[in-house]
Amino acid sequence: MPADWSRTIDVPERGAAARRWHVLDTGPPEVAESGPTVVCVHGNPTWSYVWSTVAGALAPRHRVVAVDQLGMGYSERTPRRRFADRVADLADAIDALGLTVDGPIVIAGHDWGGAIAMGWAVAHPDDLAAMVLCNTGIAVPAGRSAPAIIRLAASPFLLDAVCRGTPLFVSGASRLSRDRLTKVERSALAAPYRGAPQRAAIADFVDDIPLRHDAPSETDLAAVAERLNDVRAPVLLAWGPDDPVFNDDFLDDLAARMPHADRHRFPRGGHLLPLEHIGAPSAARVIADWLDGDGASTPAAATSVSEVSGDTSAADHRPLWAAIEDMASSRGAERAVVDMASGDALTWVEMLERIERGARALRSAGVQPGDRVAVLTPPGIDALVVAYAIVRAGGAATVADRGLGLSGLRTAIRSSRPRFVVGPRQARAAAQVLRWAPGAKMIDPGELVDGPPAGELPVPAPGEPAAVLFTSGATGPAKGVRYTHAQLGAQRDALAATYAISADDRLVAAFAPFALYGPGLGITTALPDSDVTRPGALTAAALSDACSKVGATMAFASPAALANVVRTASAVDGGAEIDGLRPLRVVMSAGAPVPSELLHDVANLAPAATLHTPYGMTESLPVADIELAAIDAADGDDPHGGVCVGSPVGGVDVMITAREFDAGEPVVALPVGAMGEILVRSPWTSAGYDGLWAIEAAARPADATGTRWHRTGDVGHVDELGRLWVEGRSVHVIDAAPGPVTPVPVERAVERRLRGTRVAAVGVGPHGRQQLVVVVEQRGQNGLASADIAAKVRSAVEPVGAAVAAVLAAGEIPVDIRHEAKIDRAAVARWAGDVLAGRRTKALRRH
Structure with missing residues (x-):
């Protein structure tokens, strides 16, 4: 932080003598086309330093003034200040600095500084250009208590000892960020509060929190909360969810009070988000980008990615369950879905009845249009029925499959903030104990079966939310992807048109998310007996049995699943042509590049089928x-x-x-x-990402x-x-000095030479001078590949026009859980860099 940012000013206090304030002031912007001045307000027990990283990111285009509130940081120590006093103090400082003379300003607040920033904002709407709020609140969200850590610190027996008499509250605040702050940053945060006299305002701040109904500042805070709905300036809610003080409940509360606000939730972020090291994108970068985008509002003239010729209008929109109704009417006694693992099956009439009963039960439980309902029901018939019941009830089905892994599943569900969770007892218990869905109402799938047999079910409008799906997490935390009814309906129709699907088709879905499409397409769907978290475990026998059960004409499986089908085909009676696969007219595989050699092997098992590799993504x-x-x-x-x-x-x-x-x-x-x-x-194409403004x-x-x-x-x-x-992937391109090298052409060349071997092409070294390293999967190996393998790799890659710097061998190459096909090239690159540098390395693991 530049030393010349730090200065003091004397601010006349209304009706009293001037008070000395300490501020961090970046001064005039470096560019001619500058943005509005940004005023940053810290919380308790920090000071303006908490905004230093953000100030550095904004300084090129904005003047940033981060204040130390009176009694805090390096500002003058004063008698007790209540909330209303602090809002007035901030207004005095802004006026004394003349910050609004040249136009409206941006106000930014963190922790309790956010409440004070909101107080200033609602009192000065004409001077407000935009507002940025990080891990803060204005009221305790409905249905929950004040944060336990604050209640404990505010207790009469501990308040003075914890907040003033000792540095416990100060040091505890930085500990909330764990390894996201350096020792230097922790020391800097504590620097103004070395002695008890310097910490008096910290105790006063905590004591001013309205934890009881007769608290002096309760009325003033409530008045600000009531006026937030009147804020018309752009608002960014930048949030670190790993925060025991201002958790996601406070984010939701502020979003409800200011529905127009943009949200960016940083999965790795915590309480001191503005200062924390959380990887890309940082809070500072997101705030800077948001302000440079003029409040991040999508330009009115811009056209949505889904607004193209042929978009579905309300007049011709067919609900997602329309085909189920049609089949129940015309072929009601035929099987709609079959689960080979359990042996269960439903006819079209039974499926429609269960969906409608479930939808009515969800409405009775309180599900309103757009409410998010997490599906924690294990893959199978119940999961299909639950998902369609949610959509039929007007809710948004939040589907995070087990292919994300336990940690990924927890992160995904927490990020989506569902109001309801549907799942068996074990899943509901996990969601409650591990706080996957704080405050959500828990519903057993059995309750949906017993839903009312009759009652009106309104049809959601095409533009209403229908689902939140999740990316595979192969290149970072899984991202929530929002879909409307119109978008999912258009997707269904596109699949039907692309593959000429009719009511006479029957699908075997060896990939759980794809199984959701079957009923909506109006085709019988079978789920093979296989572990969805291990796609590569699907056997030829399991696939053949599922196909035989329903007389399948279509099958969908990941590349890893098809590879194991080919490997295990010889164990199935019938030889090369598996009996159940003979009637197939279409076999589809996606999720990662599918080697043509594998497709030819599958074609030998299903000679009547055309082999397709649809390209797309969750979005x-x-x-x-x-x-x-x-x-x-x-x-x-x-x-x-x-x-x-x-x-x-x-x-x-x-x-x-x-x-x-x-x-x-x-x-x-x-x-x-x-x-x-x-x-x-x-x-x-989806409506967008969920709560990830920057992405x-x-x-x-x-x-x-x-x-x-x-x-x-x-x-x-x-x-x-x-x-x-x-x-x-763009992030996996090898930036070599002669020019960029894309990984897939290199990998495909080596795969053709080393048939059946998984290969990863990665870059090692500084950007712009990276070296191409090829890693081949060989059981029991963990280092340099043999001379024979290295020679074959270099020979295979030579026609691609890329120079191979090194060839390594690893016992396993890491891939995603969902598909078991998407290579984690970032992990492979780190490992390769360590091997080539002579550092001790741990063997790579598949997951």
Whole structure:
């Protein structure tokens, strides 16, 4: 922090002598086109230093003034200040500095400084340009008590000893951030509070918290809370969820009071979010980007990624359950869904009845339109019924599958903040004990079966929330993805059109999330007997049995699942052609690049089927599609181009734009054949990410016409025939000195040479001078590959035009849990860097 930021000012106090304030003042912005001044208010027991990182990020375009409240930090020690006094003090300081003379300002507040910032904001609406709030509150959220840590510190027996007499409260505040602060930062936070006299205001601050109904500041705080709904300026709620003081309940409370607020929830963030080291994006970076985007409001002229020709209107929108109603009416006695693991099955009539009973039960339990309902029911028939019942009731089904792993599942559910949880006793107990869904009402799936047999069920509007789904977490924490009824309906229709699906089709879904589509498409769906958390455990026998049970015409499985089907096929009676697979007309596989060699092996097992590899992602599926014959043709045209995923399906637009583009500038398409980042748009592209403003802003750039696109995070190119080629993830591109090297072409070249071997191509070294390292999976190995393997790898990669610096071998290459196919190249790169540097390394693990 620059020393010249620190200064003191004398501020006339209304009706009293001037008070000396300490402030951190960055001074005039460095650029001519500057933004509004930002005033930052700290909480208790910190000081202006808590905003120093944010000030550094904002200083180029904004003057930042972070104040030390009276009695706090290095400001003058004064008699006790109540909440109303502190709001008035802040107004005095802003006036004394003349900060509003040149126009409205941005007010930012953290902890109890947020309440004071809100107090100033509602009293000065004409001077407010925007407001940023971090881990703060204005009232205790309904249905919960004040934070236990605050109640304890405020108790008459401990208040003076903990807050003034000893530095316990000061040191405890920084401990809340655990390893997210350095020792230097912890020491700096405590520096102004070395002695008891310097800590008097800390105790006064805690004592002013209205923990009892006759508290002096209760009325003033309540008055501010009531007026927050009148705030019209842009608001950013930047939140660290790992906070025992101002947790997500306070975030939800403020969001309800200011519905227009943008939210960014930092999964790794805690109580002292503005100062914490939490990886990218940091709170400082997000706040700076938000302000530079003029309050982060999406430009009115910009078009949504789902607003393209052919978008579904209210007039022609078919509800997600419409096909179930149709099948119950026309083929009611036929099986709708079969679970091979349990042996259970439902007819179309039974399924529709259970969905409608469940929907009525959910409405009776209090589910309102748009309410989030977490599905913790294990994969199977009950989970399908629960998901459709939620949607039919008007709720938003929050579906985080077990493929995320236990930790990922907890993080996903907590981030979505469901109001209801549906699951068996064990799942509900875990959700309560581990606080996956604080305050949510718990519902047993059995209660939905016993729902009312009759009663009105309103039909949700197309634009209302229908679901929150989660990405696989292969490149970071799983992100919640919001969908409306119209978008899911358009997605259903796109799948039906792409694969010519009719009521005569029958699907075997060996991938739990894809099983949700079956009933909505109006086709019988079978779930094979396999562990959904281990896709690679699906056997040929299990797949064949499921296909035989329903006379399947379609099957969907991940690449890892199909690979094991091929490996285990010889154990099934019937030899190369598995009996249950013979009637299949379509086999689909997705989730990661699917080797054509694997598809040919599957084709030998299902000779009548066309093999398809749909390309898409949680945020938009399908994007493109290709079948095996076309893959072979593409490989012949360009064997080193990556993975050809085919042409965009009807209704999808694809653009290739420059890597690492500025999301604030219009995106421009690259020429045919040029490698860049893949952008897509369609009527079924999701509504956006959930509570992740910065990621959403970066992922939805606009072109020169204002049309918005979805940033897939993949890189590739479009060839002269209009075919889309995927070459890897943008974050995994090897930035070598001669130029960027994409990983997938390298990996595919090695996979062809070392048949059946998993391969990862990663970059090691500084950005711009990275070296290409190829890691092959070989059981029992953990270091340099053999000379023979290294020679084969280098020979295979040579036609790609990339120079291999080293070839390593690892016993296992880490992949995601959901698909067991997406390689964690970041983990592989770290491991490879350690090996090549001679550092002690731990063996890589599959998960």
